[in-house]
Amino acid sequence: MSKLKYTFGPVPSRRLGYSLGVDIIPMKTCNLNCVYCELGRSTDMTMTLKEYIPADVILAEIKQVIDSGERIDYITFSGSGEPTLNTAMGDMIRGIKAMTDIPVSVLTNGTLFYMPEVREMLYDADLVIPPLDAVSREAFRKVDRPHGHLDIERIVEGIITFRHEYKGPIWLEILFVKDINDSPQEVKLLAEVAEKIDAELVQLNTIVRPPAESNVEPLTEVELEAIRTRFHCKTEVIAHFKRDDAMAPDLSHEDRIYDLIIRRPVTCDELVASLSLTSEIVEHHVAEMLDAGRIMTSEYSGELYYTSPRQKNRPVLVENGKSQ
Numbered sequence: 001m002s003k004l005k006y007t008f009g010p011v012p013s014r015r016l017g018y019s020l021g022v023d024i025i026p027m028k029t030c031n032l033n034c035v036y037c038e039l040g041r042s043t044d045m046t047m048t049l050k051e052y053i054p055a056d057v058i059l060a061e062i063k064q065v066i067d068s069g070e071r072i073d074y075i076t077f078s079g080s081g082e083p084t085l086n087t088a089m090g091d092m093i094r095g096i097k098a099m100t101d102i103p104v105s106v107l108t109n110g111t112l113f114y115m116p117e118v119r120e121m122l123y124d125a126d127l128v129i130p131p132l133d134a135v136s137r138e139a140f141r142k143v144d145r146p147h148g149h150l151d152i153e154r155i156v157e158g159i160i161t162f163r164h165e166y167k168g169p170i171w172l173e174i175l176f177v178k179d180i181n182d183s184p185q186e187v188k189l190l191a192e193v194a195e196k197i198d199a200e201l202v203q204l205n206t207i208v209r210p211p212a213e214s215n216v217e218p219l220t221e222v223e224l225e226a227i228r229t230r231f232h233c234k235t236e237v238i239a240h241f242k243r244d245d246a247m248a249p250d251l252s253h254e255d256r257i258y259d260l261i262i263r264r265p266v267t268c269d270e271l272v273a274s275l276s277l278t279s280e281i282v283e284h285h286v287a288e289m290l291d292a293g294r295i296m297t298s299e300y301s302g303e304l305y306y307t308s309p310r311q312k313n314r315p316v317l318v319e320n321g322k323s324q
C-alpha cells in the first residue's frame with residue numbers, strides 16, 4: 001500500500017469501533033477556535049467554502065485502504081479541521097456509498113447547518129455527530145471562540161432544521177469545560193435545546209487530551225454524571241474505549257505510530273491499543289522519533305502524551321523531557 005495522505009487508521013474509537021478517519025481539510029482550518037481543541041489553536045479561521053481537496057483524490061485513497069482488507073467498522077470524516085468547509089464532501093459520501101457498504105459517519109461542528117447546501121451534503125451519511133457546547137452567546141464565545149460571522153441562535157436553528165430533513169441518527173456531543181459552560185443555567189439551556197433537536201443520543205464529554213489552552217480544566221466524572229441527570233433525552237457520559245483485536249496495515253511500525261501522533265496527542269497505552277503492538281515496540285520507536293526531533297512530549301492531567309511539532313501553536317509543558 002502506498003503512503004496515505006488523507007486517511008488514518010483504522011483506529012479504535014470509543015464510539016465507532018474501528019474507524020477509518022478521512023481528513024478533507026488542511027490542518028487547523030476551522031471556523032471555531034475551541035479552547036479544548038486537541039489539535040491546538042486554529043491557524044486558518046475561515047468561513048470560506050471550497051473544494052480544499054478534490055473528491056477523486058479522497059475516494060482513490062479510501063479504495064486503497066478498503067482493498068487492503070483491514071477491518072473497518074465506520075468511515076469517518078474528521079481530522080484536522082471542519083470538514084463541511086469542503087464543498088466536495090457530498091460527492092465523497094456518495095462515492096463511498098457506491099464503493100462499499102461500510103457506514104459513513106461525519107464529525108462536524110454543525111455551525112454551517114443553517115446553509116441548505118451544507119445540510120444536503122450530509123443527507124447520505126449514516127451517522128452525524130455534531131457538538132453543541134453552549135446555547136448562550138457568552139458561553140459560546142468563551143468555549144468555542146467562533147468566527148465573527150457565526151451566531152449561536154442561527155447555529156441551533158440550523159441543527160434543528162437538519163434534524164427534520166435528515167433521515168439517519170444524530171448523536172449530539174456536548175463537551176464541558178470547568179467554569180466556562182458548566183453553570184446550572186447553561187446546562188438547563190443545553191438540556192432544553194437537546195430535547196428540541198431530538199437526537200437519538202446525547203453524549204457528554206470533557207477535556208481528556210492536551211487542549212489548545214493550558215489554563216482550561218476538565219470536569220470530573222462525578223460532575224458529568226450529575227449533569228447527565230439534568231437531561232431528559234437518552235444521554236450518556238462517554239466511556240473510554242476498550243481494547244479489541246485489529247489487523248495490522250502494511251506500513252512500518254514507525255510510520256503507523258507517527259501517522260497517529262501527527263493526528264492528535266496520544267499516550268503510549270493508546271498507541272499500543274490502537275496498533276496492536278507491544279509496549280516495547282512502541283517505546284523503542286517513540287524514543288527514536290524523539291531523538292530525531294520528529295515528535296515531542298506533552299504532559300496533561302498527569303499523563304504523558306506524544307505529539308507533533310507540526311502543531312506549533314499548542315502550549316507545550318514539557319518538550320522531549322525538558323521543561324520549557
Ligand code: SF4
Nearest residue numbers: 030032033034037109
Ligand atoms: S474542536 Fe473541532 S470545531 Fe473546535 S476548533 Fe478544533 S477542529 Fe474546530
